[in-house]
Amino acid sequence: MRRSRRRISSALAALTTAALHAGGAGLAAQDLVQPDTTVPGGSVVGSVVAAQSGAPLDGAVVLLEPAPGGALSSAARGPSFWGAGRVARTDASGAYRFDGLAVGRYQLHVRRLGYRPASLEIDLGGQSPFRVSVGLVVVPIALEPVDVPGASPPPIAALRADADAAERARLMAEEDRRNRFLASDARSLTGADLTEAVTLGETDLFRALQRLPSVATRDDFTAELWTRGARWTDTRVTFDGMPLFSPVHAFGVVTAVDPVAVGSAFFHPGVRPAASGEGAAATLDLASRPATESGLHGSAELSMISARAALEHGTNGTSPGWMLAARRSYVDLIADLLAGLKQDSTITVPYAFTDLAARVDIPLGATRALEVSGLRTEDALRGTVPNLLRRNQGRWGDAALQATLTTPLAGLVGRLSAGVSRFDVRVDVADSIVPLGPNDRPALPFHHFDRTGISYVTFAGALAPAAGDAWAAGYQVVSQHLHYTGNEPTNYPDSTPIGSFRQYTGSTTLLALWGERRSKLSRRLTTLAGVRVEFGTQVADGPAARIAPRLQARYLVGDGALTLSAGYGRSFQYTQAVGPTGPGVGPELHLSEVWVMAGDTVPAVRSGIATLGAEYWLGGDWIAGMTVYRRQASGIAEPDPTPGFFFQGPRPLFVPGINVARGLEGSLRKLTGRWTASVSLALSRSEMTVGSYHYASSNDRRGVLHATVLLRASGALRVGAALTAASGAAFTRFLGSAEPCDSTSCADSVPYVEPPGGGRTPGYATLDLLADWTRAYRSWSLAAYVQLRNALDATNAVIYTGSVDRCRTPEPPTKVLVPPGLCDYYTRGLPLLPLAGVRVSF
Numbered sequence: 149m150r151r152s153r154r155r156i157s158s159a160l161a162a163l164t165t166a167a168l169h170a171g172g173a174g175l176a177a178q179d180l181v182q183p184d185t186t187v188p189g190g191s192v193v194g195s196v197v198a199a200q201s202g203a204p205l206d207g208a209v210v211l212l213e214p215a216p217g218g219a220l221s222s223a224a225r226g227p228s229f230w231g232a233g234r235v236a237r238t239d240a241s242g243a244y245r246f247d248g249l250a251v252g253r254y255q256l257h258v259r260r261l262g263y264r265p266a267s268l269e270i271d272l273g274g275q276s277p278f279r280v281s282v283g284l285v286v287v288p289i290a291l292e293p294v295d296v297p298g299a300s301p302p303p304i305a306a307l308r309a310d311a312d313a314a315e316r317a318r319l320m321a322e323e324d325r326r327n328r329f330l331a332s333d334a335r336s337l338t339g340a341d342l343t344e345a346v347t348l349g350e351t352d353l354f355r356a357l358q359r360l361p362s363v364a365t366r367d368d369f370t371a372e373l374w375t376r377g378a379r380w381t382d383t384r385v386t387f388d389g390m391p392l393f394s395p396v397h398a399f400g401v402v403t404a405v406d407p408v409a410v411g412s413a414f415f416h417p418g419v420r421p422a423a424s425g426e427g428a429a430a431t432l433d434l435a436s437r438p439a440t441e442s443g444l445h446g447s448a449e450l451s452m453i454s455a456r457a458a459l460e461h462g463t464n465g466t467s468p469g470w471m472l473a474a475r476r477s478y479v480d481l482i483a484d485l486l487a488g489l490k491q492d493s494t495i496t497v498p499y500a501f502t503d504l505a506a507r508v509d510i511p512l513g514a515t516r517a518l519e520v521s522g523l524r525t526e527d528a529l530r531g532t533v534p535n536l537l538r539r540n541q542g543r544w545g546d547a548a549l550q551a552t553l554t555t556p557l558a559g560l561v562g563r564l565s566a567g568v569s570r571f572d573v574r575v576d577v578a579d580s581i582v583p584l585g586p587n588d589r590p591a592l593p594f595h596h597f598d599r600t601g602i603s604y605v606t607f608a609g610a611l612a613p614a615a616g617d618a619w620a621a622g623y624q625v626v627s628q629h630l631h632y633t634g635n636e637p638t639n640y641p642d643s644t645p646i647g648s649f650r651q652y653t654g655s656t657t658l659l660a661l662w663g664e665r666r667s668k669l670s671r672r673l674t675t676l677a678g679v680r681v682e683f684g685t686q687v688a689d690g691p692a693a694r695i696a697p698r699l700q701a702r703y704l705v706g707d708g709a710l711t712l713s714a715g716y717g718r719s720f721q722y723t724q725a726v727g728p729t730g731p732g733v734g735p736e737l738h739l740s741e742v743w744v745m746a747g748d749t750v751p752a753v754r755s756g757i758a759t760l761g762a763e764y765w766l767g768g769d770w771i772a773g774m775t776v777y778r779r780q781a782s783g784i785a786e787p788d789p790t791p792g793f794f795f796q797g798p799r800p801l802f803v804p805g806i807n808v809a810r811g812l813e814g815s816l817r818k819l820t821g822r823w824t825a826s827v828s829l830a831l832s833r834s835e836m837t838v839g840s841y842h843y844a845s846s847n848d849r850r851g852v853l854h855a856t857v858l859l860r861a862s863g864a865l866r867v868g869a870a871l872t873a874a875s876g877a878a879f880t881r882f883l884g885s886a887e888p889c890d891s892t893s894c895a896d897s898v899p900y901v902e903p904p905g906g907g908r909t910p911g912y913a914t915l916d917l918l919a920d921w922t923r924a925y926r927s928w929s930l931a932a933y934v935q936l937r938n939a940l941d942a943t944n945a946v947i948y949t950g951s952v953d954r955c956r957t958p959e960p961p962t963k964v965l966v967p968p969g970l971c972d973y974y975t976r977g978l979p980l981l982p983l984a985g986v987r988v989s990f
Contacts, residue, residue: 190249192270192278195242196258199283203615204242207327208260208284209320211235212246214253242615258282259320264440318819322771328617330676330702332713332761333362333775333813337413344824344858346870346916349935349983350451353413354396354403357432359856361813361828362417364849364874367946368914368938368978370400374847375417376779377809377834378429381725381741382753385432388521390548393571393602393723397501397527399738404525404546408447408458409473409505411437418759418777419698419717422662422678423610423622428721428755428781436507436521439469451985453477468510476502498531515556522549529575542575544740557611565608573600573740597649598634598729600740621663628722629655630745637727637742639787640794640882640901641950650801654745656722658684664698672704682720687746689783690754694720713761721753722746726785726802744785744802751783751804769820778810789841789880789904805838807845825857836905843905844878851875866920873913879948881907881972910961912944912977929989937981944977
């Protein structure tokens with residue numbers, strides 16, 4: 149019955165073919181099918197156009213595959229990434245063609261980055277030719293695209309239950325990524341990537357990115373990203389164009405953006421589009437997910453970390469569509485319940501996190517649309533943590549809201565946007581117990597007070613052709629304000645300045661004009677030239693007009709399986725973190741950062757990167773890549789590296805430095821099949837120059853190896869593994885006290901900072917395992933998963949917590965003898981940790 153209805157719909161659609169070719173605008177993807185006696189039998193020809201304007205779409209990928217019961221001719225030839233299908237790409241006029249087809253039923257799938265995918269079924273009987281024209285509606289590509297023609301709309305989180313759709317989505321994402329971005333190191337994430345990465349307990353965006361060759365991190369505790377030896381805060385994360393200044397929960401353990409709310413994720417560790425502004429090391433552009441399926445759909449998941457749920461209702465082209473996703477940790481609620489049942493007030497977890505994302509898409513006639521989206525993340529701290537915090541309270545997190553109007557304008561497509569982003573920290577720890585050393589030393593009460601606020605307001609506009617991507621141009625007006633009141637940054641272990649407070653304010657206003665043009669200089673050579681010019685607030689050591697050029701080129705070798713690329717780009721970043729603040733263990737596990745903003749006394753970070761890359765498609769589902777890069781960033785706010793006694797006179801809040809990073813990255817990925825896998829190796833150096841000091845950056849890891857594999861053991865069960873092995877990270881040794889230590893000798897000890905970058909943590913390795921089971925019940929899907937973190941129970945030493953002299957016998961891995969009489973202390977990484985979760989969707 150469903151097939152009959154589809155054929156009737158196709159016949160009715162054929163009656164409106166002339167209207168589409170006359171420029172009529174559709175409200176949804178229009179599939180226009182009719183027999184055509186002007187083309188040879190056994191052929192399918194047609195065009196792909198933008199539904200809003202009727203303009204042809206070049207570069208759209210068209211897949212023709214057999215419908216259930218249908219078959220492609222075994223003699224059919226042509227490039228194919230799917231074993232049972234044939235693929236064509238539309239030309240400049242939006243046209244495509246398939247010849248030499250056998251009699252039978254076929255499914256036609258059409259995708260292009262930035263447009264909603266379309267699928268339909270056609271029936272070639274008696275070698276009849278067909279002409280099929282498809283109109284696509286503008287919409288961001290989904291992070292977990294669902295495309296199951298001929299079936300009921302699948303649940304929004306059930307892509308893993310359909311391996312064929314997952315494979316198709318992954319290959320399409322790779323093709324779209326290569327079409328949009330010339331650089332070989334640009335990456336897009338799909339739902340399959342998140343699963344294969346074996347993240348912490350539940351799918352986690354940043355932890356999946358940590359498996360990329362260009363990314364490392366401090367250890368397996370944190371979701372923060374070290375992009376090519378740069379600080380975490382130099383990777384600018386945006387949600388629908390709005391910056392998120394600290395998008396992590398639980399002191400950095402969990403990503404604060406739920407992937408269920410994300411429609412696309414593009415990571416640029418090198419040259420990025422001219423529309424992107426800040427991001428000294430990289431940009432991660434996250435777009436909210438529109439509701440694309442008609443009717444009401446939802447999902448819910450319970451992991452050992454959080455509980456999350458999502459609902460969506462898609463638009464039919466005339467009514468609004470909406471999406472809502474929420475998440476909350478719940479360990480504090482269980483602790484409160486147990487405390488009530490046992491009447492034991494010592495059972496408490498004074499911490500919880502929440503995040504909420506929403507999006508509404510409102511059609512405004514046939515050619516205009518309004519998109520409104522928002523995100524709110526919050527961490528809350530209250531009550532008492534035994535031996536650490538007493539009588540404390542605090543809240544911190546990001547909030548972002550934006551609205552974008554898409555409208556035709558003089559034959560072009562215009563986008564007008566307005567948005568605001570806000571990062572707030574409100575922490576008041578009335579009585580904190582701060583340990584004075586890595587060994588058993590006395591502790592002192594310490595009052596911590598933190599008020600941080602960063603506001604970001606923007607108005608922006610962009611113009612581009614209705615079809616194709618030959619050029620784009622736009623403007624952006626940005627106003628940023630920052631204030632900080634609180635303790636000095638704790639850049640070294642046990643270096644909390646008791647009773648020391650600092651106040652800082654800053655603001656910048658800028659106008660940015662940008663444009664870029666893509667040129668196909670020959671059949672093999674494509675270039676993308678762009679420039680971004682920023683005017684506004686004068687910054688230290690910077691001109692009034694800050695010019696940020698971007699230039700990329702890609703060359704196709706032979707049949708195009710091998711591509712060579714090169715690029716150079718410059719960017720400016722106006723807000724940066726000086727160092728951590730708040731009570732914690734070591735300089736990394738902390739509540740917040742001390743931020744500064746570029747102005748007359750604070751420089752903007754000026755970063756330039758050059759890359760050379762190569763990609764090679766090995767058959768249909770293997771892809772190899774290699775990138776060589778060099779990045780130089782000046783104006784880095786670095787802790788004062790001068791060695792000496794720490795409390796001997798005040799130290800400046802920061803000193804400006806230059807960071808130079810260079811390296812070689814190689815990767816090999818298998819994208820489809822019964823098993824998928826990836827392996828990558830990065831060899832790099834990241835060095836700082838501050839005054840007369842030249843030393844390894846604290847984010848420098850000389851070598852990082854990543855490997856993942858995911859096997860479809862049966863129709864419902866998948867098993868996987870992920871391995872990370874990394875060399876140690878550099879640190880500046882902070883000598884705190886002597887061993888043995890009693891209260892008298894500790895009181896007489898004066899902390900001493902050695903020359904910068906003189907220490908290096910031990911290397912670490914971790915193996916994580918996954919079993920994922922999914923079962924579909926009509927329109928419902930039930931899934932369960934089990935993870936085993938650090939399956940080999942490796943005793944990794946990960947966080948440097950200080951050094952002592954005249955130390956006792958070392959106790960690896962947490963206590964390591966360096967030269968005789970000097971020991972470095974570390975925190976051990978994650979132990980062997982089982983995690984589990986269950987999810988349901990409809």
